[in-house]
Amino acid sequence: MNAAKAMVDIAEKECKAHGVPITEKRVNLFSILLQTQKAVSAYELADEYERMFHEPVPVVTVYRVMEFLQREHLVHKLETANKFIVCSHIDCKKKHSASQFLICRECFTVKELSVNSGKYEELKLMIQQAGFLLDSPQFELNCICQSCHAKED
Amino acid sequence: MNAAKAMVDIAEKECKAHGVPITEKRVNLFSILLQTQKAVSAYELADEYERMFHEPVPVVTVYRVMEFLQREHLVHKLETANKFIVCSHIDCKKKHSASQFLICRECFTVKELSVNSGKYEELKLMIQQAGFLLDSPQFELNCICQSCHAKED
DNA sequence: ACAATAGTGTTATAGTATAACATTGCAGTT
DNA sequence: AACTGCAATGTTATACTATAACACTATTGT
Numbered sequence: 001m002n003a004a005k006a007m008v009d010i011a012e013k014e015c016k017a018h019g020v021p022i023t024e025k026r027v028n029l030f031s032i033l034l035q036t037q038k039a040v041s042a043y044e045l046a047d048e049y050e051r052m053f054h055e056p057v058p059v060v061t062v063y064r065v066m067e068f069l070q071r072e073h074l075v076h077k078l079e080t081a082n083k084f085i086v087c088s089h090i091d092c093k094k095k096h097s098a099s100q101f102l103i104c105r106e107c108f109t110v111k112e113l114s115v116n117s118g119k120y121e122e123l124k125l126m127i128q129q130a131g132f133l134l135d136s137p138q139f140e141l142n143c144i145c146q147s148c149h150a151k152e153d
Numbered sequence: 154m155n156a157a158k159a160m161v162d163i164a165e166k167e168c169k170a171h172g173v174p175i176t177e178k179r180v181n182l183f184s185i186l187l188q189t190q191k192a193v194s195a196y197e198l199a200d201e202y203e204r205m206f207h208e209p210v211p212v213v214t215v216y217r218v219m220e221f222l223q224r225e226h227l228v229h230k231l232e233t234a235n236k237f238i239v240c241s242h243i244d245c246k247k248k249h250s251a252s253q254f255l256i257c258r259e260c261f262t263v264k265e266l267s268v269n270s271g272k273y274e275e276l277k278l279m280i281q282q283a284g285f286l287l288d289s290p291q292f293e294l295n296c297i298c299q300s301c302h303a304k305e306d
Numbered sequence: 307a308c309a310a311t312a313g314t315g316t317t318a319t320a321g322t323a324t325a326a327c328a329t330t331g332c333a334g335t336t
Numbered sequence: 337a338a339c340t341g342c343a344a345t346g347t348t349a350t351a352c353t354a355t356a357a358c359a360c361t362a363t364t365g366t
Contacts, residue, residue, distance in 0.1 A: 005200070010155060011209045014336095021305065021312080021313085021363085023313070025313085025314080026313095033156050041352080042353075042354080043352070043353075043355075057314095057315095058314085058315060058316075059314085059354085060314085060315075060354090060355080061313090061314060061315075061352090063353095063354070063355075064313080064314080065313095066311095079232075079233040079295070080232040080233055080293070082322095082352090082353060082354090102280055102283055102285040104210060105288055110276055111283050111284070111285060113279075126266075127255055127294065127296060130255055130264050130266060131257040131264070131298065131299050132257065132264060132294075132296040132297065132298050133296055133297050133298075133299070134294060134295075134296055134301070134310090135258055135295045135297050135301055138294070138295070139292065139294070140233070141280065141285075141287060141289045141292070142232070142287075142289045143285040143286055143288050144236050144285065144288050145284065145285055145286075146284050146285070146286070149286055173343095174332090174343080174344085176345090178344085178345080194321080194322080195322075195323080196321070210345095210346095211345080211346060212322090212323085213323090213324080213345085213346075213347085213349075214344085214345060216322095216323070216324080217344080217345080218344095221344095223341075235321090235322060235323090235353095242322075251350070276338095
């Protein structure tokens with residue numbers, strides 16, 4: 001949990017540096033994501049918030065806080081799963097241009113990998129040749145993790 | 154429209170070869186997808202069905218027919234968009250191992266590209282090294298098409 | 307103290323998806 | 337033809353995902 005605390009500190013510093021306030025709800029929701037270590041939905045976050053902080057939070061607020069945290073590059077939204085997950089690069093300095101998410105379809109454990117910039121340029125080129133432009137450099141791969149795979153059948 | 158008719162014929166043959174019945178609803182919904190040339194949601198399909206065939210179809214049926222068409226490899230579901238699109242490889246014989254979908258976030262025009270098998274194996278290996286197994290070889294890229302891009306701002 | 311703005315809450319509603327059960331219709335048998 | 341079994345479809349209800357519109361509160365700068 002100290003690691004989570006450290007992350008929150010980093011997040012607070014980053015937000016202050018950007019001149020945006022990181023309020024109590026934002027910190028709390030961010031903490032839940034840090035401690036969960038899995039992708040969770042907005043409604044799961046709202047439930048967990050009430051359990052942990054003995055206070056209800058409307059899902060609208062959860063969605064809004066998630067938008068905020070995404071803008072601050074602290075959180076990602078997985079579009080294939082409709083769930084949120086903490087960015088795994090918060091504590092490293094350099095900007096990551098593109099991420100590949102390996103998402104377990106059973107337990108929603110997620111591994112975030114960085115895309116090698118050569119491969120990324122190659123892909124962008126291929127997309128351009130097909131008459132499109134890449135809008136968000138986020139790649140989600142529907143996977144199964146080893147432990148869930150071992151349990152199957 | 155003749156191209157669509159030809160596709161329906163192929164689909165009917167394929168289903169018969171598998172010993173599964175392709176009913177009127179299935180043919181009709183498949184035809185709508187063929188003619189739309191874009192990704193469409195289950196509810197849009199239900200609406201379009203009523204317009205085209207002067208008969209309502211419940212969305213449950215749409216979802217079930219889409220499942221059926223996916224099993225027959227005639228249709229793909231785009232998880233990032235919650236929409237369906239006809240498979241672009243129906244009329245070619247060979248199985249396509251993996252597809253990359255370029256999806257316009259504005260108009261939902263979609264381009265389906267085949268993934269080069271060398272790249273695919275490379276990716277699978279990388280995923281395995283990360284402790285996951287690829288579950289569905291379908292890659293969705295959030296893009297914008299040139300004509301929508303031209304319209305922006 | 308005041309205005310301006312950002313954050314949060316409330317209520318309502320739209321959109322996505324499936325469970326549970328009922329009914330229909332067709333295929334193969336007797 | 338009547339019977340049986342199974343797949344397809346319909347009905348109803350419900351859960352989950354997401355946002356619009358508007359009200360209220362808190363903080364900041366003047």
